[in-house]
Amino acid sequence: MSLVGNLEDLGLGEILQIVSLSRKSGALSLHSRGREGNIVFRQGQVVKATSTSYQQNLGEVLIQKGIIDLSTLKKALLVQDRDGFKERLGVILTNHFGISAASIEEVVREQIEKVVYSLFAWAEGTFDFELQDNMEFIDDSRLDPLQFMLDQGLNPQFLAMEGSRLIDEKRHFGEPLDEEELSAVSASPPEDSVDLAFDLLQSSGPAAVPHPSVITQERRKMVLVDDDAATLENLVPLLQTSGYDVSAFEKSEEALIQVDTLYRAGQRPTIVIDLIMPRMDGSGILGGLELLELTHSNFPDLPTLAMADYHNSDAERKVGEMGVAFVIKPRRAEISAPDVCREFTGILLQGLKRVESGERPAEWSDKVNIGDEIRLEMGEEPASAMKPVEQSTGISLLRGMLDELNNPALGGGIILLVLRFASEFMNRAVIFVVKKDEIVGLGQFGINDNEGFADAKVRNLRIPKGEASLFSKVIESQLSMKIQPDGGSWDRYLFGQLGGAPDEVFLGPIVSEGKVVAVLYGDNLPEQTPIGDTDSLEIFLSQAGMAMEKLLLERKLKGKGPEGM
Known part of the structure; x- marks a missing residue:
């Protein structure tokens, strides 16, 4: 999974949320008004953060806090250079000079938090998250021997919530967004997350999960994602009439954030995903499959249905392996026709009824899909047998x-x-x-x-x-x-x-x-x-x-x- 875009469209808090859910390793680069910031992730956790606007290294902070003196720092740097930069400064201070590892880690944690919070003031600019499995390349002490990096990362969800809270407070009181003031705040994580390795889906407080009988009395939440605006425009009213409270999105990253937000609030939405759409970085054609893999790994208990306007056997095979139902939807030239849209909505509702009841789809085959099965049950001819592509001038x-x-x-x-x-x-x-x-x-x-x-x-x-x-x-x-x-x-x-x-x-x-x-x-x-x-x-x-x-x-x-x- 890669992610690129503008900070005006997708804020830092949302980016942190997405990378957290992906559990990927890599580097997020931010660029704004000539400034550059970087946040490094290991398996979805923040382990390092730097900014050209926040120039303070680990050695300086340790001296300021009285944990080491200048002489000890110089000796540690000599050891690091002599050994070919095989170890980070914090490890050397602990192993060679008896400095408390807990004290160093606390300083590193505070510094990372300060850098990340300062980046929340960047309201405009660009971002680019690149996957990087080789963490040795990212953790290059030779390039920056005084830089800080955690072994156990910080939860991006916590950083996102705290950074957003600080920004909201500033805006509420009409105060300008100041990087230095934001970086001066270093919040402590909740008591239940001191080990910095807690479940990514764990909220700061226990969320009450509604009893299924309570959910059925309300309009059921649905997150619908399809990059075709005409499909959303025609489907949403019919789904709402059928009792769903629909949140519709054209971008998969926005849909992922909504699913996570609802889940953390104790909701259990139904997810409907169009498979054929751009990936989060704007490339490729199977962005829906990318999103489905993320929702399936993070929210495996949520009822999910995938759809596409043409067959892609590789994608359908992977969907089937995840135990997710699949249905063929009308092409965009057809979806605006009221009778076609109503017919498809009926098929979609039947499929949703199945997945919401916990019924698993039949074992995947490139010759079978749930839409055809439902049409047969309704006494209709399967769509694939009804008509091939109608020749069109387009x-x-x-x-x-x-x-x-x-x-x-x-x-x-x-x-x-x-x-x-x-x-x-x-x-x-x-x-x-x-x-x-x-x-x-x-x-x-x-x-x-x-x-x-x-x-x-x-x-x-x-x-x-x-x-x-x-x-x-x-x-x-x-x-x-x-x-x-x-x-x-x-x-x-x-x-x-x-x-x-x-x-x-x-x-x-x-x-x-x-x-x-x-x-x-x-x-x-x-x-x-x-x-x-x-x-x-x-x-x-x-x-x-x-x-x-x-x-x-x-x-x-x-x-x-x-x-x-």
Whole structure:
């Protein structure tokens, strides 16, 4: 899990809450008005914090508090240098000079708290959390021998609550947010968390868990997350009419915070997650799966249902392994139709009834999903058998998709939008990245694999760029085309991996900075039907290339690579 964004959109308290729930190790970097702050996490706990606005090292503080003198500090630093910086300063002071480990740890804890609280005054700027399993790289005493770092970390949930409380007090009394004043406050954790290693989900006081009979008398809480605003706009009123108190979110990080907040307050909400959405760092297409893994590990007792507007066998397999129910929802072109939305809401409510009663879904299969099972129970034909993709010119959707493509908050969701729009025209599609010497699979929809590893199989697809294949002409001409495959060796390899040879293939280039950087492949398998009018899809691909170019430029300016588009 990675996390990037603006502090104006996601505050430090919320970021701490998310990383805490993830139980990940890594470094959070904050940038605001020329200032830089860093918070280091080990398995979700805060073990180190620095800020260019708070320049005080461990040695200075230990001397100020009378725990050591300057002579002892110099001797300890000589030992550290002689031994090649293998140990931190605090360890050396304890092992070589008999300084109390508890006294040093208390100072380190206070210093970390002061730095973190000072960062709460940064109301604007950017943040970037990067996973880092190699803690030795983060804990490099050679770079900063006087820096402080805890072995047992501080609970980010406590730091978030205390930092937010300090900010709220300042705002309540109309006082300016001052970093030095905030850092001067070092609160002691609650009595039940002195060991600094307590359960991340433990609140500062015991929360009464409502009896199930009490919950059923009230409107049941639901957290619904879907990055498609039209889906939320149409589903929420129908779910509320059906007795749910719905909290709807387009971003998975906001939904995670809401689930945690409700859980800590003793509520047990039902969770509905759209699998196909950007990840928290804006990259990829399975952000819903990322969120589902976090909620499943932190709140395994909450009734949860996953949904998607097209099949992804890898994601569905993982959902099934977690024992979570899955249902196919209407595509965005259909969801606004009242009859379609009402029909899906009925299917969704039946699925929710099952999961809320504790019924586990059937063992995962790429040929079965809970929506089809419910339709059969209701005497209807399964959606997958009712109709394949309806051929569409896509004109009605193009304007909305272009608006999304030009949304500054899109981040790295360009590939996701391309796949989603392609799903309106074809049964299956694969995005290939064009590299210097080879063409590599990146993402897909509609590819079925009996073992449930379609995504992995697509990512392992590699075709030499210099050899003849169905990609050669589209890369050379930079033009979209529909072709009948000629059966070349690399085409046979491709179709063998994708599960069959279609009668017709669509190939659309994504051009950025004057060269083809990706190709959209599409076909209508398992039906051998022709591909319809793709004019609007081709327009969208050209705009996607321009959006990619803009994003790449922004990342170059920020010093980041092109990954995750």
